[in-house]
Amino acid sequence: MLDSQILIFMEPKTYFVRTYGCQMNELDTEIMAGQLEKRGLTASPTEEEADILIFNTCSIRDLAERKVMGKLGRMGRGQKKNTVIGVTGCMAMAKKDSLFRKFPHLDFVIGTNNITDLGAVIDEVLYTKKQIFKTDDRFEENLDYLVAKRNDKVKAHVSIIRGCDKYCTYCVVPYTRGEEVSRPPESIVEECRRLVDQGYKELTLVGQNVNSYGKDKPEWNCLFHDLLYQLDKIPGMERIRFMTSHPIDITVQLMEAIRDLPSLCEFVHFPIQAGSNRILKKMHRIYTKEQYFEKVALLRQLVPNVTLGTDIIVGFPTETEEEFQETLEVMRQIRYSVAFLYAYSQRKGTPAMRWKDDVPDEVKQDRLQRILDLQDEIESEDRLALLGKTFEVLVERQNKDGKLLRGSTRCWRKVIFEGSESLIGTLQQVHFHSCAHQTFIGELLPAKKLNVI
Ligand code: SAH
Ligand code: SF4
Ligand code: F3S
Secondary structure, three states: OOHHHHHHOOOOOEEEEEEOOOHHHHHHHHHHHHHHHHOOOEEOOOOOOOOEEEEEEOOOOHHHHHHHHHHHHHHOOOOOOOOEEEEEEHHHHHHOOHHHHHOOOOOEEEOOOOHHHHHHHHHHHHHHOOOEEEOOOOOOOOOOHHHOOOOOOOEEEEEOEEOOOOOOOOOOHHHHHOOOEEOOHHHHHHHHHHHHHOOOOEEEEEOOOHHHOOOOOHHHOOOHHHHHHHHHOOOOOOEEEEEOOOHHHOOHHHHHHHHHOOOEOOEEEOOOEOOOHHHHHHHOOOOOHHHHHHHHHHHHHHOOOOEEEEEEEEOOOOOOHHHHHHHHHHHHHHOOOEEEEEEOOOOOOOHHHHOOOOOOHHHHHHHHHHHHHHHHHHHHHHHHHHOOOEEEEEEEEEOOOOOOEEEEOOOOOEEEEOOOHHHOOOEEEEEEEEEEOOEEEEEEEOOOOOOOO
16 A cells, blocks of 8 residues: 555544444444444544444344435435445345445445454545445354443443344344354353453343354353353352343253342343244244243243243234234233334345235234233233332433433333432342333332342
């Protein structure tokens, strides 16, 4: 590279990453931010002022993609001269270099397996002024998780497995994130130990299917529950969570780990997706409703205070009103404490594209509203039952109003209460006395006996 060429370009000084999608993307953003800071860049307070602007995107539903496309379309080149604009994440994998045709002002596209190439790609953009894309399908073995720049001081995400091999017929993730590849246990333990030493109180193990951990590497002899036993032993480990888990890999050993390991929280994301066996089969969820209920019953028997979360899709191709009613019935019977509810969105490249998206949009929206209302009703009833009790709460941060503190119980219930900022990062006893919408309002108590929930 000639010196004269280098001089033409202003070295970027600030960056901004806008994150869409799930916890995997949030963590990838932290890793990208860490890499950029390592090369001397600092975070820009706004998108408009940034020298490097990255959209870390999601493709899970049409709406997720439309949000980013709309934003990129509105930006044009004009907003700031010399800003380097890039798209990373799942939409980069789904659309690859076709994004350049749609958005000529875009400088780079980097897929989910090329995060470590970020610096080199930015250099190439700066020096060649060309549009650069890197969207490899192979897994990125040398990804440096330790470089992640964490914004939170109390809670951190730790990646334990990337990709997904389950191939649910509606889902783009196996195509945007590749096959399941577990991270070596030593590397995970090392990162968790460092985080605990730095004062982190709650670590969430993340992956598309965390409980498939280790199945791709039988020679390690370390399945998900084995990893949990290792992590629980780390001195000073207060709370471990995991997100998300596939029902098929929720084993008795995992349930026993939740019962027996002091740091492992009693909340399990147990996404059923639909309540009808015909639809579950068509979705390729590889369990029946009956098998799912058996697992839930066993888990509740072993861990009576466990709370459950779910994901559900309504309006899957050919879903009838009766089949939708079966999903409502599952909700009434299980009573999830958290539910992520979606209308089916047809995704290019998935097996479900073979079928006509035949549930009309109005019907999908109507089913979505009915299931949202039911979940609201269930949550409100269950919230009332918790009033008057005292729980162990991890104080996470100040509430948005800047006056109250905010924290969560082991079972992932959110509470706000009065208290000094110095309590952030500590475990406290909080008496739940009322609630506003989905948040409990509590009162800090001096140390005494707890209901652990
Ligand atoms: N690996 C996780 C979830 C990943 S995606 C699991 O299997 O549970 C998060 C959720 O988005 C899914 O659980 C599903 O409910 C929803 N989802 C995925 N693809 C979708 C689609 N095409 N339309 C609507 N919702 C979808
Ligand atoms: Fe998608 Fe299914 Fe994999 Fe979850 S398990 S990421 S829904 S393919
Ligand atoms: Fe979205 Fe990719 Fe996550 S599609 S939900 S960002 S794995």
